[in-house]
Amino acid sequence: MKTFAYMVLLGLLILEAVFAAPTKNEETSKKFRQIQLLPDDHFEESDYMNQDASDSYDYEGELNIDEPLLEIGRLTPSGNSVLVTYDSDYEEELIPHEPLDPGAPSVPGLLGPDAKEGLPTCLLCTCLSGSVYCDDTDIENIPPLPKDTTHFYARFNKLTNIKKGDFAGLNHLKRIDVTGNMISSIDEDALRQLPELVDLMVASNDLEQLPELPNTMINIDASYNKLHSNGIKKEAFKDMNNLVSLYLAGNVLNFVPLPLPEGLRSINLQNNNVQQIDDDTxxxxxxxxxxxxxxxxxxxxxxxxxxxxxxxxxxxxPQVPHGNY
Known part of the structure; x- marks a missing residue:
């Protein structure tokens, strides 16, 4: 009977020792908890963490850590925040963006000069390969244009005049189209100094006279204005050897503007006040x-x-004119 009692007591002592012993997972958790975060954000491990891998992982089973993955942030000397995570070596620097200042000077060659409306011309309009499109933008004045502008479109706006300096220095400007505005005057020197101008479209405005134009012109459209015959200078088109089309319909012209250059292919004088044609017209x-x-x-x-x-x-x-016979 005493022998049986000793055996029971010995068994209880063994069970107590077994339950009191730490498990492998608990030992591992203790090791990770002893990692210290120093001010320079480097980890320092205790001596036993530098043991051979065989000593640290000599048990079977996976390493399970219940604590959630931590994210550590620090401030850089510049004040911008840097996000560092354990699962990636990539650092993403968060740089604050300043709001766009509409009145700030534009970038040369990219946005063009500042427009009078307070926005750079190429933000107010559309600039593409030398062409500037300002159609339907409600502008009241010609905006400053980039020096390399070749084609300028400002149709259906609120323009009332074209001043001398509006196209100054635009030596590559070939086409001006301001159809459908309220232009009543164009300064005499506004266009004649443009060495490469070939197309002028000023239809559907309020012009009473045409300014002097360079002899490089190929196409002129001044239809549906208020042009009188005395609003076109004498022999205005004589030396325009490259002129192909001349559209003057919908005005109040009393006669055909002569002389016409030899290369002219079409002239449109519909709905004017022309009353006479001569044999030499x-x-x-x-x-x-x-x-x-x-x-x-x-x-x-x-x-x-x-x-x-x-x-x-x-x-x-080669063909007789269109009109009343």
Whole structure:
């Protein structure tokens, strides 16, 4: 009986020793808790963490740590925050962005000069490969344009005039299109100094006279304005050897603006006040062999003139004019 009692007592002591012994997971958790975070954000491990891998991981099973993964942040000398995590070596620097100041100077070559509306021209308008598009932007003045501008479009706005300096220095400007504004005047020196200007579109405005234009012109459209014959200078188009089309419909012209350059292909004078055509208006009455091959289209319909009264005025033309006969 005593022997049985000793055996029971011995068994209880063994069980107590077994339950009191720490498990492998508890030992591992204690090791991780002894990691210290120093001011320079480096980890220092206790001596036993530098043991051989065989000593630290000589048990079976996976390492389980219940504590959530920590994220540690620090401030850099510049004051910007840097996010560092245990599962990545990548550091993402969060740089605050300053709000765009509409009145700030623009970047040369990128946004163009400052516009009068308070925004850089190429933010107010659209700049693309030398072309500046300001259509339907409600501008009241021509904005300052980049020096490399070749084509300028400002259709259907609130422009009332074009001043001398609006296109100054734009030596590569080829086309100006300000159709559908309220332009009543163009300064005399606003356009004639543009060495490469070939297209001028000023239709549907309030112009009473045309300014002097460079002889490089190819296309002119001043239709639907308030142009009188005395609003076009004498021999205004004579030396424009490259002029191809001249559109002056919807004005109050009393006669065809002469002389017309030899290379002209079409002239549109619809709905004016032209009352007379002479034999020398389009042809040369002194040279019966003269043929004007280039002038293929003449529109005189909508004028108070009977073209059948001057049949000899069209003998040099490839086609007779459109109009009332």
């Amino acid at each position: 389009f042809c040369n009455s002194k040279d019966i062999h003269y043929v004007r091959k280039a002038l293929e289209l003449i529109r005189l319909d909508g004028n108070p003139i009977n073209l059948s009264k001057t049949p000899h005025a069209y003998v040099c033309l």
